[in-house]
Amino acid sequence: MSTAATSDRPAWRVLLEYVRPHRGALLLGAVLSLMTGATGLALPLVAKGLIDDLSADRSIGGALLLMSMLIVANAGIGALGGYVLQRTAESVVLAARRALTSYLLRLRIAALDRTEPGDLMARVTSDTTLLREVTTDSLVGLGTGGLTLVATLVMMGLVDPALLAVTLVVVLGAGCVIGLIVPRINRASKQAQASVGLMGAALERVLGALRTVKASGAEGREERAVHAAAEESWRQSVRAAKWSALAGNTAGLSMQVAFITVLAFGGARVATGAIDVGTLVAFLLYVFYLMSPIQQVVRAVTQYQVGAAAIARIEETRALPAEPPARVRRPAPAAGPASVTFEDVRFRYADDLPQVHHGVSFTVPPQGMTAFVGPSGAGKTTVFSLIERFYEPSKGRILLDGTDVREWPLPELRAAIGYVEQDAPVLSGTLRENLLFGALEATEAELRDVLATTRLASLVDRLPEGLDTLVGHRGTKLSGGERQRVAIARALLRRPRLLLLDEATSQLDAVNEAALRDTVADAARGTTVLVVAHRLSTVTRAERIVVMDAGRVRAVGTHRELLTADPLYAELATTQFLTSAA
Numbered sequence: 139m140s141t142a143a144t145s146d147r148p149a150w151r152v153l154l155e156y157v158r159p160h161r162g163a164l165l166l167g168a169v170l171s172l173m174t175g176a177t178g179l180a181l182p183l184v185a186k187g188l189i190d191d192l193s194a195d196r197s198i199g200g201a202l203l204l205m206s207m208l209i210v211a212n213a214g215i216g217a218l219g220g221y222v223l224q225r226t227a228e229s230v231v232l233a234a235r236r237a238l239t240s241y242l243l244r245l246r247i248a249a250l251d252r253t254e255p256g257d258l259m260a261r262v263t264s265d266t267t268l269l270r271e272v273t274t275d276s277l278v279g280l281g282t283g284g285l286t287l288v289a290t291l292v293m294m295g296l297v298d299p300a301l302l303a304v305t306l307v308v309v310l311g312a313g314c315v316i317g318l319i320v321p322r323i324n325r326a327s328k329q330a331q332a333s334v335g336l337m338g339a340a341l342e343r344v345l346g347a348l349r350t351v352k353a354s355g356a357e358g359r360e361e362r363a364v365h366a367a368a369e370e371s372w373r374q375s376v377r378a379a380k381w382s383a384l385a386g387n388t389a390g391l392s393m394q395v396a397f398i399t400v401l402a403f404g405g406a407r408v409a410t411g412a413i414d415v416g417t418l419v420a421f422l423l424y425v426f427y428l429m430s431p432i433q434q435v436v437r438a439v440t441q442y443q444v445g446a447a448a449i450a451r452i453e454e455t456r457a458l459p460a461e462p463p464a465r466v467r468r469p470a471p472a473a474g475p476a477s478v479t480f481e482d483v484r485f486r487y488a489d490d491l492p493q494v495h496h497g498v499s500f501t502v503p504p505q506g507m508t509a510f511v512g513p514s515g516a517g518k519t520t521v522f523s524l525i526e527r528f529y530e531p532s533k534g535r536i537l538l539d540g541t542d543v544r545e546w547p548l549p550e551l552r553a554a555i556g557y558v559e560q561d562a563p564v565l566s567g568t569l570r571e572n573l574l575f576g577a578l579e580a581t582e583a584e585l586r587d588v589l590a591t592t593r594l595a596s597l598v599d600r601l602p603e604g605l606d607t608l609v610g611h612r613g614t615k616l617s618g619g620e621r622q623r624v625a626i627a628r629a630l631l632r633r634p635r636l637l638l639l640d641e642a643t644s645q646l647d648a649v650n651e652a653a654l655r656d657t658v659a660d661a662a663r664g665t666t667v668l669v670v671a672h673r674l675s676t677v678t679r680a681e682r683i684v685v686m687d688a689g690r691v692r693a694v695g696t697h698r699e700l701l702t703a704d705p706l707y708a709e710l711a712t713t714q715f716l717t718s719a720a
């Protein structure tokens with residue numbers, strides 16, 4: 139799947155791209171639909187024969203049998219064709235969902251910062267569903283409906299060209315009216331789907347922080363916001379439905395008008411002897427029969443507008459910047475600890491946001507613990523995000539083991555790193571899944587070791603289903619301290635060459651904190667540990683401390699050195715570090 143500027147392509151080309159792998163099935167479905175149409179189309183001719191037989195006093199048994207067979211064939215082939223088409227349409231939806239979800243997982247974090255997850259979810263779930271109707275109703279509808287329409291018109295022309303001309307005038311008039319309606323359906327559908335996205339975003343916002351919403355007594359406000367988006371979607375969908383109904387009815391009305399006009403005009407022709415009654419009946423049956431393909435074509439056009447609106451939203455997502463697809467399998471991380479160097483790194487999160495790093499430089503040799511300290515917002519966590527290549531610096535270089543991180547294959551770079559975020563995210567699923575999340579190949583023995591060092595073993599023993607206990611959405615069934623320890627265990631299980639630890643600002647109890655301190659100190663003997671430190675106990679153990687302030691490194695040294703050499707550090711040490719458990 140292409141990654142850039144996909145939103146410029148017209149919707150029908152995108153649709154064809156999704157449909158291409160299923161073109162065989164689609165063709166089969168279309169042929170079956172055409173056969174259904176053909177059996178229907180033959181009926182008026184047989185009816186004409188039947189009337190002729192009747193007026194000529196011939197037996198009508200043969201014609202009746204033929205009619206019955208045509209009706210049965212029409213129903214049977216119609217059902218099979220319908221099934222094949224629906225199945226293909228579902229396959230197209232599946233293809234779009236797969237393509238979109240694969241793409242979303244590769245989105246750059248910077249792109250994600252600018253979007254609402256709830257809206258993205260709506261695009262994957264709701265917008266893709268609209269491709270179902272556009273595949274069957276639009277693509278096939280236009281193909282089969284169009285062909286049947288042309289075939290019917292040809293048949294009508296063969297029966298009586300003059301009556302065909304009358305019919306065409308009426309049909310073309312209706313076509314002009316429908317042409318004016320169609321863009322309105324597209325606009326309303328786009329707005330309806332955008333509102334579904336807004337509703338998804340509003341809902342995700344509430345459900346993602348339901349405790350805070352309840353604690354703040356904000357249910358009413360949030361409810362109104364979600365309802366407002368739902369109502370807007372309803373309003374726009376109703377608008378689209380109104381225009382669609384109008385288009386459908388215009389088509390229906392035009393056929394009634396055509397029927398009456400043909401009856402009047404045809405009646406006159408019968409009276410003058412230009413045509414016989416059988417011809418008029420056959421033509422009227424064709425007019426009647428024309429209704430179905432015309433409705434099919436109108437539905438194809440209106441449904442296409444709805445689908446095109448959804449495709450535009452899907453394509454918007456596919457135009458967001460994403461990381462290249464990972465072609466190589468993640469290699470097992472090499473054993474040795476890695477060095478890290480920042481060379482005059484400048485960075486801002488977006489062009490319209492202030493500079494966060496104003497030329498950050500430091501070098502961390504392999505092995506040992508380096509602590510990053512500084513006031514809130516100094517840019518410490520950003521250092522980690524840049525090492526992981528969640529973002530790209532605007533200037534300067536970041537080297538891991540002497541190689542620019544931009545030159546590392548992304549999967550290899552990330553395989554070398556274990557990252558513990560400050561809010562220690564835990565995913566819904568079992569405890570085991572969470573622990574093995576970054577190291578599926580870890581053995582039971584390694585798992586047991588890490589559980590012991592992170593003091594999770596007793597928790598596992600306590601839990602009714604041990605490691606297979608479900609931890610709830612975002613690990614809500616675990617305590618904050620347990621979540622932190624799970625996140626550290628997860629990172630350690632990867633046996634990283636570089637451990638990035640964004641220390642939680644909240645307190646762990648003294649016993650667990652001491653244990654974790656030992657664990658991290660142990661890890662630092664075999665790997666390089668960078669820690670954004672908030673505890674005195676962490677900084678006093680670190681081999682080196684990098685003091686950051688307002689996007690710059692202002693000093694590097696040990697705790698002892700910095701206490702005397704750097705006033706900001708001395709102030710931080712006395713006022714900001716968490717000390718109770720040290």
Ligand SMILES: Nc1ncnc2c1ncn2[C@@H]1O[C@H](COP(=O)(O)OP(=O)(O)OP(=O)(O)O)[C@@H](O)[C@H]1O
Nearest residue numbers: 251487491494512513514515516517518519520521
């Ligand atoms: N995803 C983001 N998009 C935009 N701005 C961001 C983003 N993440 C952080 N920032 C901004 O960048 C600056 C540095 O943030 P960073 O998280 O690196 O600070 P920090 O030193 O780790 O702070 P703390 O100790 O409070 O965690 C802050 O001003 C913050 O508002």
